[in-house]
Amino acid sequence: MWRAAKCTYLAAWEKELMEIRAISEGAYRHLIGIRPKYWTKSRFEFYPKCDALVNNMCESFNSAIVESREKPILTMLEDIRVYLMKRWAENRVLIEKYKDDILPRIKLKLQKEIDASRWWFPVAAGISKFEVIRGRDKFVVDLLKKECTCRKFQMTGLPCPHAVSAINCAKDDIRKYVSSCYTKAAYVACYTPMINPCNGHTMWERTTHPDVMPPPHRVPIGRPKKKRARGEGEEPQGPSTSRLGLQQKCSRCLKLGHNKRGCPLRRPNVSTCLVNIVLYITLFLMLFTSL
Template identity: 35%
Template sequence: MTLFAELGEKSKWSKHAFDPNVCNDSNTSNFVESFNSTLGVNRCRPILTLLEGIRRVCMVRIATRMKNAKSWNDEEITPKIVKLVKEIGKSSSKCRVFKSSPGEYEIHEGRSQFPLSLNKKVCSCGAWQLTGVPCRHAIRACIDAKLDPHDFVSSWYSVKTYKQAYSVCINPIPDTEQWPADESGRIIMPPKMKRGIGRPSRNRKREEGEEQPGKRSKNSEMQQMWLLWA
């Protein structure tokens, strides 16, 4: 309990307390690692060069996604979510559906049962509200009601919203030699930096107990030893 209390508000680390309006149940550091990998050599360069690298990557990515989305239908959801709904639908065959009233169901899965409302787009498992994508219980209810599960996906995943997100481009800019001269006469000096001992590390500092990249944990080594003995 002490450890959980030190983690801060539950809305930052516990899925049951996430804001359903955000439609995102992910809370990992993968984004940071992907961002660092995308920067490449620019991570080791001065701040202005680093920012220029970030600007250029974002400029190209926005233009690329804008181009790819031009052929998509505004009334549909994005292809990635279409694929996700298809994958979730495969596991819905294990669910049994019991209808209560139009749009209201009770879904049984193993020993568990979940009240579900297609009218309110709510399932007691919580996955539908958190992600904005129908869970396997909701898809099973849609099949029973002969409705398209795509119609119950959050508008955040629509092609129209996707195009709106990438509708504003980043304009190209010239190099520093072509920038207008600063007539204020002010000279901003770089901050004083104290270089540490040894070569600066480029890798992210890992948490205690987290596996280091390229290194096998003791558990994996023990598993291999057991396999050899077996």
């Protein structure tokens, strides 16, 4: 499934789906029932310049606000505002010290593409068009349009291994082909607007209307939930035994389907026995005296 999800072009995705079908018709039908644009890179659009398949970013945001989320709405929003204000100010200072034009994590990603490009052989077809070959695999790269038929170049805004191979063949600078959204200038532009500092609520402007009071406080039953509410069908981290299709094994009788608490061989404990004996004796005495 992950192999199919990671395919960046249609033909590769279809091939992987056929392999899934050969293993399990049910799995194939399940996957085909989900709109591909939601789970496979082969249908991702080019505008967002994002090929992320997982929602780890939401998890990071949730872990940052998990303490604040328990607070009343205004306090919670104030906490988030202060968190962002601090983060933006720190990032603004950090980027000032950064000397290169391309951002550090992007450089690491680009290096991976450069490393992978060594297996590809470029053949020039014209000034900017190349056929890039590896065995029976071939892709067409258009450097002028910044496109590759594997779609990764357009989707990520970073040259794919085929594009890197073509750029090297054209003796051009790879950095020219990195999308402008990954540059220091773009990062600076992102963090330039300042989140303004704010006075405490005692200094806020008072209105002529009565204060809005919080609703009566009710403590709901059970422990409050802290984890982010997951979407339908979303796997939790560390799936439970029942989700994995595994059955519990009893440590008393070693049979499947129950644990030692629900074991039919379980003996009642001593205190329960004593209570039962006292109860029976009392009942017997009551009956005896009434007769």
